[in-house]
Amino acid sequence: MSVLLPLRHLTGTTRARSALGGLILLCWGGLVIWLGMMVQREIDAFSTANSDNLQWTLAQADVEFLRFQLALEQAEADPSALDTVRLRFDIFYSRMVTLRDGRLFRALDDTPGFTNPYTRVQDFLGATTPLIDGPEAALAEALPMLTAQTETVGKDIRAFSLAALSSFAELSDRRREGITRLLIYMAAVLMALFLGLTLLAVTLFRLFRLARDRADQVESTSVRLRTIVETSPNAIVVTDEAGEIRAFNAAAERIFGYTRAEACGRPARHLFAPPEASDHALVSVFAFAEERRRPRPEERNFEVTLQARDGRCFPAEFSVDRAETEEPLYVAYIRDITPWKEAEQQLTEARDRALAGERAKSEFLAVMSHEMRTPLNGLLGTMQLLRDHDLGSSPAGLLDRMQVSGQLLLDLVNDVLDLTKVEAGKLALDPAPFSLRDLLDGLVATAIPLAESYGNRLSWHWCGAPRPLVEGDARRLRQVLLNLTGNALKFTRNGKVEIEVEQLPGTGEMIEFRVIDSGIGIAEEQLDRIFEDFETLDSSYAREAGGTGLGLGIARRYTRLMGGEIGAESEAGQGSLFWIRLPLPPAAEVAPEAPPHPATVPPISALEVLVVEDNEINRFIVQRMLERDGHHVTIAENGQMGVQKASSRRFDVILMDISMPVMDGTQATRAIRRGGGPSARAPIIALTAHAFPEERETFRQAGMTAFLTKPVDRMGLRDTLARSVAGIAPAKPQPNDQRSSPLSLLDDRLLDQFLDALPDGAAQPLLARFLQETDREIAALAETAPDAPDLAARAHRCAGSCGTFGVGAMRSALLKIEASLKHETLPAPDDLRALKPIWAMSRKALVARVEAQGGPRSGIGSSSDARRGAAEG
Structure with missing residues (x-):
């Protein structure tokens, strides 16, 4: 049908050209007829002039006048000849009337030399007529007078006769020239008509050949299309607007089980639709057919379920369009996609099995690596504790070898953990x-x-x-x-x-x-x-x-x-x-890895510091660190209280925890900056257990000027305060590298720092409270579902407390859970369940450390001094 459209266009163009050619030929024919009529009229004019020959009339008028003149002369000699005079006068008179009434006479009115003589002759006739028609005596008496007048009248007759003949000759010449022109025009028109007919004949011949070639092409195309349709592996079904089948190829017979004779003339919907298919579903798919319009691009390809003659239902892919012929038709290509659907299902199942296997492998590696890492951390931590005791050279050598072997094994476990992180895209x-x-x-x-x-x-x-x-x-x-x-x-x-x-x-x-x-x-x-x-x-x-x-x-x-x-x-x-x-582009500045040189940061005097922290132990530690350095500290237990205190008085610097109830640190910072209160321009330092790079940018946009990672290091706190107050760019926090410093159950440096910051007698109550709260929190976290809404906040709060007391392994496990939730990945249930054994070992190590040293402050302090002395020696 796509081939018929250009042929129909060609036929319309040919018809238009033929109509235009016919109209031109009709105009040419009318022109020829008009020229023929003109020639015929001229010929008739010549014919009329011959019947009323002016030359003959003039000659007869001259002859009759001579006869009249002769009759006058005879009548003077013989009065009985008056009747002859009357007869000759009447004949001469009639010739003049004939001349006057002739068609050519009107053309002589304006001829020079004709009008005056002719007028005098008419006057003579008018004056003589009463005598001719009067008594014979009067006529006889007037004969001499008439004879004398005829001499003059004869001259006038010859004068206007010569003028008339000359004018007639000129008129005849003009008519001959006009006829000649008409004949030339007619010949030209006839030649053009001949050429036009010849061109039309050639055009018709070409059109005939073109039509014959087109007919051959249509026949050839029809054969090719018929062959393509019949050999197509897809069913091709053609229906009219009412949905009745008009064409049905061999593939359709094979797919649906109907013969062409059985299918043609029957409604396609009733023939192929499964019994369970609802009319609403069919109408929604074939809405274009119901509305008798061409389907839109998105409606031309779709999948439906069809039914064959034997009742078998199968998925089919439809590709349909509308042919805008004199009788609109819908042409549908239908393909049975059952094998593709089965292959797709098999591929989907294979992919799901592969993904499940990959997830199982990753989870296995992660779980096993974590499970191996936990006892390794305990083993290495115990070795560090053994080093606190006075060992001989032989046990110390054995301990060194054990620690090297444990460190190598930990490196292998870390390799597996890194691999799982990379494969999961979490790095x-x-x-x-x-x-x-x-x-x-x-x-x-x-x-x-x-x-x-x-x-x-x-x-x-x-x-x-x-x-x-x-x-x-x-x-x-x-x-x-x-x-x-x-x-x-x-x-x-x-x-x-x-x-x-x-x-x-x-x-x-x-x-x-x-x-x-x-x-x-x-x-x-x-x-x-x-x-x-x-x-x-x-x-x-x-x-x-x-x-x-x-x-x-x-x-x-x-x-x-x-x-x-x-x-x-x-x-x-x-x-x-x-x-x-x-x-590695050049860096504009480098964040120092060690505390800055004292000359780069000017010393600071006592500051008014607002500490906004919801964790009581963290508040206490930070407050003691600041007060020991001579600063005045004001405490706020959540972000909202921090905003109220910062709006009521001026602080030199604000330490702002990030994760807090009521109002978090980011919201509180924005509120302080927008409020325009006395502390609106004060430096705000973020306190967070763990901050990802993208979070730091969010903190900066909120108005924070520096960051401190919990547990807070005293030197880092001093440096950050000095830099913030002096307006110096803060040192960028450096990530901990577990490869260079393997994580142990306890961090002696942090624990020493914590105990040094406490007054006498304050450590034991805080330690007891920490153990009690962490026992309760870890037990709850281990039983919490990975998708619990408050899991991240609880892990963050507990990690902060663990960091303050130097419980490194516990803090690391909690931060891992928090990091997973921040990256919108649920932690593994095993990670939550692993919190209990990690805490049990950490708690035991912490209590044993305190009890073995004979007190929280003096023992640990002396142990630290001993280790420092051994290192210096």
């Missing part, structure tokens, strides 16, 4: 200014013991101009370099490992790190495998270096996460070179 970069020199110095210092154990030399240096200050994620970079360096050291014996750093030419940000060793090397065919997970190349029991094979896989993931690339070059027995290229 995010934390870019900040840092010193490349400090990072590499620390990295070498960390890896030196491992290098010495294998008899290796380890160093690093710049290639080219150094650029120590950059912007990036120092923690991830350090972990990648540690993995590469650790691998190089493990596969090198009594050799050297060098770390080269170079800013690549032509780039302002790209820096390349190269870890070069003189070890056993890697075969070329193995280079593509080394960055795969769990790939160790040598999996035999006799291999020299251990490990899970995860280090390089995690290094590759971290490098890609930071926008860089990683690679290796090596030959067996010739050592290896591992390189990473990272975009």
Whole structure:
């Protein structure tokens, strides 16, 4: 039908052209008829002039006048000849009347030399007529007079006869010229008509050939379309506007089970619709057919369930459109998609099984890693506690080996945890200014013991101009370099490992790190495998270096996460070179990793400080730290109270907890800034157990000027206060690196700091209250559902208390739960259930530590002094 549309257009164009040609020919025919009539009229004019020949009439008038003149002369001699005079006068008179009444006479009225003689002759006739018609005596008496007048009249007759003949000759010439022109025009028109008829004949011949070619093309196209339709694997069904089937191809016969004769003329809806299909559903799908219009683009393709002759229902894909012919038709392509649906269902089930397996693997790794990490933390923490006792050299050596082995095992567990985090997409970069020199110095210092154990030399240096200050994620970079360096050291014996750093030419940000060793090397065919997970190349029991094979896989993931690339070059027995290229733009400033030099921060005098904190223990600790430094402290237990106090008086600085009831710290900060009260412009320092990079930006937008991570460090608190009051940019909080400082059950430094801040007799009640509250809180959290609405707030509050008392492992587990909820990921139920054993070990270690030292303050303080003395010695 799509082929018929251009043919119909062509036929309409041909008809229009034929009609226009016919109209032109009709005009030409009318013109020829009009010219023929003109010629006929001229011919008639000539014919009329011959019947009334002016020349003959003039000649006869002259002759009759001579006869009349002769009769006059005879009558003078013989009076009996008067009758002849009357007869000749009458004949001459009639000739003049004939001349006067002739059609050509009117054309002589304006002819020069004709009018005056003719008028005198008419006067003569008028004067003579009474004599001719009068008595014979009067006529006889007037004969001499008449004879004398005829001499003059004869001259006039000859004069106007000559003038008339001359004018007639000119008129005849003009008529001949006019007829000649008419004949020329007629010949031209006839020639044009002939050419037009010839062109029309040629056009009709071409149209005939074109029509014949089109007919052949239509026949050929019809054959092709019929072949396509019949060989199509899809059913093709054509219906009229009423829904009756007009065409039914072979595929439709095969799919539906009806023959063409059985289907044609029957309503398609009743023939193919399943009995359970509602009319409403069919009307909604075929609304365009009900409204007798062309379907819109979104209505042309859809899926429906159809029924075959044998009652089998099957899913079908419809593709339908309307053909705007003289009788509108709907053409539908129908495909049985049962195999596709079955394959899709199988793929969906396979995908679900694969995802379930992947989730099960990730959950298993996470759970097992966490379960392994918990006793490892307890083991390592116990080793640290054993070091507090006076051990001999032999037990101390055994303890060192145990701790190294435990640390290696913890590193393996951390590798598995990092892998699960990367695969879950939960790792995010934390870019900040840092010193490349400090990072590499620390990295070498960390890896030196491992290098010495294998008899290796380890160093690093710049290639080219150094650029120590950059912007990036120092923690991830350090972990990648540690993995590469650790691998190089493990596969090198009594050799050297060098770390080269170079800013690549032509780039302002790209820096390349190269870890070069003189070890056993890697075969070329193995280079593509080394960055795969769990790939160790040598999996035999006799291999020299251990490990899970995860280090390089995690290094590759971290490098890609930071926008860089990683690679290796090596030959067996010739050592290896591992390189990473990272975009590290120059940093405008660097946040110091240690407390700033006193000269950079001016000393501060006593300050009026507002502490907004809902946790009683945290309030007490921060208050004691501030008061020991000579500051005046005002307490607010929630954000709303903090806003009220900041609106009533001026404070030099405000310490604002983030997570609080009634009104959180962010809302309270905005309210203080907008309120315009006495403290509207005071520095506001955020107190938070854990702040993600995106949250810090939210805090800044709310109006906070600095951040302190709980548990609050006294030196960090002093530095942040001094910087905030002096208007110096605050030091950026540095993330804790669990690789460099393994997490233990207790953090001695924080515990010492806590006890040092308390007056005599205040530690025991606070410790008892902490244990009681945490027992109750941990028991409740372990039984809480992962999707409980208050889970994050309770974990945050409990983590703050644990941090204050230095219960590091417990705080870390709680912060992990809070971080999962902040990233809109529910924590694993096992993580919640694991809180109980972690707290049980932490509680036991805390109580044992206090009881073993003989009191919360003196014992721990003396133990700390002993350890510091041992470290200095």
